[in-house]
Amino acid sequence: MHFRMLGPLELCVNGRNIAPTAAKPRQVISLLLMRRNSLVLPEEFIEELWDTKPPKSAATTLQTYIYHLRKILVKNGAERLLTTHPGGYRLTVEEEWVDLWEFERSFRTGRAALDEGRPAEASRILQSAVNLWRGPSLADVEQGKLLYSYTTWLHELRLRALELRIEADLQIGRHREVASELKSLVLRNPMDEHMHGLLMIALYGAGRRHEALEQYRELRVSMIEELGIEPGHDLKKIHQEMLSDICPIPSMVPAARAQPRLA
Numbered sequence: 001m002h003f004r005m006l007g008p009l010e011l012c013v014n015g016r017n018i019a020p021t022a023a024k025p026r027q028v029i030s031l032l033l034m035r036r037n038s039l040v041l042p043e044e045f046i047e048e049l050w051d052t053k054p055p056k057s058a059a060t061t062l063q064t065y066i067y068h069l070r071k072i073l074v075k076n077g078a079e080r081l082l083t084t085h086p087g088g089y090r091l092t093v094e095e096e097w098v099d100l101w102e103f104e105r106s107f108r109t110g111r112a113a114l115d116e117g118r119p120a121e122a123s124r125i126l127q128s129a130v131n132l133w134r135g136p137s138l139a140d141v142e143q144g145k146l147l148y149s150y151t152t153w154l155h156e157l158r159l160r161a162l163e164l165r166i167e168a169d170l171q172i173g174r175h176r177e178v179a180s181e182l183k184s185l186v187l188r189n190p191m192d193e194h195m196h197g198l199l200m201i202a203l204y205g206a207g208r209r210h211e212a213l214e215q216y217r218e219l220r221v222s223m224i225e226e227l228g229i230e231p232g233h234d235l236k237k238i239h240q241e242m243l244s245d246i247c248p249i250p251s252m253v254p255a256a257r258a259q260p261r262l263a
């Protein structure tokens with residue numbers, strides 16, 4: 001079997017997607033996948049499915065959803081994957097069956113290669129990690145509080161993998177190649193200092209110093225008008241070095257977000 005969460009939900013057996021079509025059973029199997037090989041409490045399912053207003057029949061309805069999921073798995077020779085325990089339910093799967101696990105592994109490997117001074121290798125590995133994504137995580141699944149928190153974290157992790165790949169590309173001189181990509185990312189993340197710093201370095205390295213300086217000016221104006229703050233110290237330092245005609249290096253770019261913690 002193969003479970004895919006980095007995009008629309010898919011439970012694949014012999015090339016067939018056997019994921020349930022009803023909305024709430026899809027939420028149930030998605031939560032089981034996010035918490036794979038761990039016990040999920042009935043209260044957690046109920047919170048995910050109905051938030052603070054569960055029906056009186058919530059526990060019974062949940063059992064019905066589990067029953068239908070188990071029927072799907074039994075029909076496809078995977079009856080042992082979903083088990084009931086005194087404290088809840090567990091989906092037991094091999095990690096290599098799950099695209100999220102493959103992404104996490106590539107993320108760690110690529111980040112390590114970059115930290116160890118192997119940017120070309122890091123770029124290749126991190127790009128393979130990004131390529132696993134087929135769209136927003138669980139794009140066709142309704143999401144309560146729990147699933148939303150997981151998919152928000154995954155979005156941050158995907159963005160961090162993309163940033164690291166770009167940093168690797170800059171280290172090996174691919175400034176022109178990544179400048180257009182970064183412009184698109186900056187448009188989607190207009191207050192992200194990290195993205196702006198990478199774009200400034202890409203433009204400068206591509207011989208477009210004026211555009212790099214203009215990028216800083218526009219960000220500074222936006223931050224002052226909308227947030228009432230100046231760009232951070234590290235971004236100011238990059239700007240100052242460009243004014244002095246010194247090419248900054250990608251490692252000088254400030255991390256705009258905390259390093260995502262892998263599960």
